[in-house]
Amino acid sequence: MAIKGNLANPRKFQKDQLKIYAVLIPITLIMVLPIVYIVNHAFKPLEELFAYPPKFFVTNPSFTNFFKLVSATASSTVPFSRYLFNSIFVTVCVLGFTLMFTTMAAFALSKMDFKGKKILSTMNDIGLYFVAIALQIPRYLIVDKLGMHDTYIAHILPIVVLPVGLLLLKQFVDGVPSALIEAAHIDGAGEFKTYTSIILPLVKPAMATVSILMFQEVWNNTETSSMYIDTDAFKTFAFYMQTLSSNTNSVAGQGLAAAATLIMFIPNVVLFITMQSRVMSTMATSGIK
């Protein structure tokens, strides 16, 4: 039935689409639940947070959690804005470098012919399958030995090359027809020109996907702050949020955690909604028939 809709391309609402809505709307409701829950949870006053059985919707919404959060940050030595700046700076750097490096690598691995191609691909796959937690200690040693301890670089470099990103991007570059690249070569484009004016525009949707994934990884990352950074001024917002909710006593911490979760969550949603339209709109053009 899906294909039928695709084929006939009805311009307006039709009766036979009702069955699709009948499936989609219930699932949509399920999908929306966590977001509704997060928002509700943040506005719950203390007694509702611990109500048993737990309630899904807030009955007496209040801003107490947020006020507490603000007063808690006011008493700390490093200003709130510093953490926020660190987070934004690190996230922007990681996203930029990752997209550049992984698209370049994906292009080379998928469309160029050279020795050691197989080994390099396998290397990426191994990196993908291995349990990331087990690499923490060796990674710490390497960061320490390279003298990156306690700098912004320690936030950025260890997570710039994400094997999942390369896997996704490579799959999409594989989908770009080789004829297009050949045509570009015949027209006199060098490898770099081909990369910037053919590969990059065509894999934009995949880049958007990877950047959404990457953003999650970086924005929510508390690991680099807790392991590689000692000075408070270099730590990220996510880490700060975590300490807030775990350091203060657990009962009051619940409320703070709920409010912090909402604050952490908002940039995710904003980025997601803006990126998502791009994912959809650039997807259709493959450029060759």
Next chain:
Amino acid sequence: MKENKTLLKKVKSRMFGREANWYAYIFLLPWIIGIAFFVIRPLALAIYYSFCEVNITARGIVCEWIGFDNFQEIWVKDINFIEQELSFLIQVILQVPIIVIFALLAALLLNTNLKGKGIFRTIFFLPVIVVSGPIINELQGQGATSVASSDQMIVTQVISSFLPEWLVEPISGLFSQLILILWYSGIQIIMFLAILQKIDLNMIEAAKIDGATGWEIFWKITLPAIRSIILLNAVYTLVYLANSGTNGVINLISAAMLKATRGYGYASSMAWMHSLIVLVLLGLIFLMLKGKADAFLKKQKKIAKENKRRERQRRRWEADAKKRADA
């Protein structure tokens, strides 16, 4: 001079493959450096540590080579590991197909020209950003990811009436985690949608003109066209499940890492074992989803073989008959 140049070229091409591929290395360079320092080297160190007893002291890390003791302990003495690994296996077997098929169905539905499909699409992808990070733990802790418990009791009873004991719990657990499973499928839906939009509409139209129904079009055109993404999605789902923080094995590993009695060496050998199991599962997925492309050729080969065998047998019989006739 000229000879020299061609010789140089020959050597170069022997070392680095076919022509013009300096560019490939230039493109790959930043990535290679990154992966060498932060993925490959830690991996190598983790292999080394898995054969050691690692003690973290004030002067740094002290390793004592103990050979295969860690591995032996994991398989022979540690009850938790095998138990968690088994439950992980069952989880993978049940959840990977569900997630991939659900994502495919959702993508097919979202690919139609609906009113408000933009909103639907956004909402379907939203869980991607919820599931990652600290939020999911809190949600799970509050029980927001499960269906109401009264239903679950009934489900469990129904299942246990016709299934063996050891399967009942994972399957009823599946029902209680149904919402969570649906949330895990955001990225998969995106990838399916991307590939679905690349399918040539002319082909579908041609099939339609030849009288194919929507059902036939799905099986004969859509499904073969998206096979590579099905494989990719299955792999992605497997890796995600294997590394997610909700996985018992991962918790076991990170707990062992900090325990004084176990230590990092033990944890890293456990991680290696886990990766090995994931790799085996991955191989299975590849076999299941990739091998089918050659099914037709295989059949042809089989038929040819069979024909040859029959031919040989016939000839033998003929020879026998001739011998008998001669006698």
